[in-house]
Amino acid sequence: MNNGSELKARYNDYNRGVYFIGTTPPKDDTPIEQVDEIAEKLLERVSDIDVDGFIVYDIQDEASRTNTPRPFPFKSTQDPRLYSYILNKKSTRPVIAYKSVGQSSVEDFHRWADEAYKDYNIRDLVLVGSPSRDHEVSLSLNDAYQALKENEHNFFTGGITIAERHASKGNEHQRLIEKNEQGCNFFISQAIYNPQATIDKLTRYAIECKKSGLKPQRIILTFSPCGSEKTLEFIEWLGVSVPEATSLRILNAENPLYESIRICSNSLQQILDAVIPYNLPLGLNIESLTNRKEEIDGSILLYKLLRSMMDYYLVKNELKVLGRS
Known part of the structure; x- marks a missing residue:
């Protein structure tokens, strides 16, 4: 079973990417033996x-x-x-667990964290705040980060980063720096369908870190295939920016799923072309937003494509650095 140091060690190696599959837990009325089977199917x-x-x-x-x-x-x-816990036990690989903190009190959150560490062997966490300013909040994200710092257990903590927020407010790079000061050691993006927004955010973050003499934290880029109009609606409902031309390309394609995979592949290529020269540590998270078999299979294909692309870019950059030294 992992103790958290495994991910830390990988994150500190800037010359390699880190690669994840994102998933949601089964529905709460799923019998426990079926939860086990679902985990087995994913690992298969x-x-x-x-x-x-x-x-x-x-x-x-x-x-x-x-x-x-x-x-x-x-x-x-x-x-x-x-x-x-089940995925970690069956795969012996690290698992990052998300925790939405808005409805917890500080005491509840400490109890949750203690149980997570002792009973579920959780070492790697991403905290998520309220989805809306209008939402009633018992525990702010800032207070949750503080509580985690004070907690006796040594979690490896991350946060989320949203390029769309940078596009509208222009300050996401500042938020990344502040969250790092609060204890975040890595960041996971929401699904990317607008590469320029991500390029703007990452470029600004890399330059700001260099100017301030700060070590940039690893950014894990999330991609999700889209095989239907309903999935596209859901992606946009989640707050992901999908340019009109991209929507039209997917919806009018002979095979929307494969068109979305091509778009994601092209998006990553644009991002890597723009940001690799800044030596930002990167990673990938590939998810399927539905339980449709076609989209789940598509996410595995997307993983293979994007991982090989990121590995290639990182090796190429390492060779350039060696050539200059």
């Missing part, structure tokens, strides 16, 4: 690809974030800690 699907670990999301309703109806009805899930 990824058995022929080399993954560094898994990311398990903490799914919230998020109805307060937008007036647009949710394309897929919200269903609560099993405790992400339990599913993380």
Whole structure:
């Protein structure tokens, strides 16, 4: 079982990427033996690809974030800690568990963290704040980071980063620096369908870190295949920026899923062309936003494509650096 140091060691090697498969826990009415089977199926699907670990999301309703109806009805899930524990035990790979903190008190959060560490062997966490300013919050994200710092257990902590927020406010790079000061050692993006917004954010972050003499933290880029109009609606409902031309390309393609995979591949290429020269430590997280078999299989294909591309760019950059030394 991992003790957290495994991910830390990988994150500190700037010459390599880190690669994850993102997943959601089964629905909360799923019998425990079936949860076990679902974990087995996931591990079977990824058995022929080399993954560094898994990311398990903490799914919230998020109805307060937008007036647009949710394309897929919200269903609560099993405790992400339990599913993380099962995946970690079966795969012996690190698992990053998400925790939505808005509805916890400080005491509840400490109890949750103690149980996560002792009972579920969780070492790697990403904290998520309220989906909306209008949402009633018991525990702010800042207070949760502080509570985690004070907690007796040594978690390896990350945060989320949203390029769309940078596009509208222009300050996401500053948020990354502040969150690092609060204890975040890595960041996971939401799904990318607008590469320019991500390029702007990462470029600004890299330059700001260099100017301030700061070590940039690893950014894990998330990509999700899209095989139907309904999935595209859901991607946009989640707040992901999808340019009009990109939507039209997917919806009018003979095979929308493969068109979306081509788009994701092209997006990563644009991002790497722009930011690799800044020597930012990067990673990938590939997820399927639905349980449709076609999209799950598509996410495995997307993983293979994007991982090989990122590995190639990183090796090429390392050779350039060696050539200059």
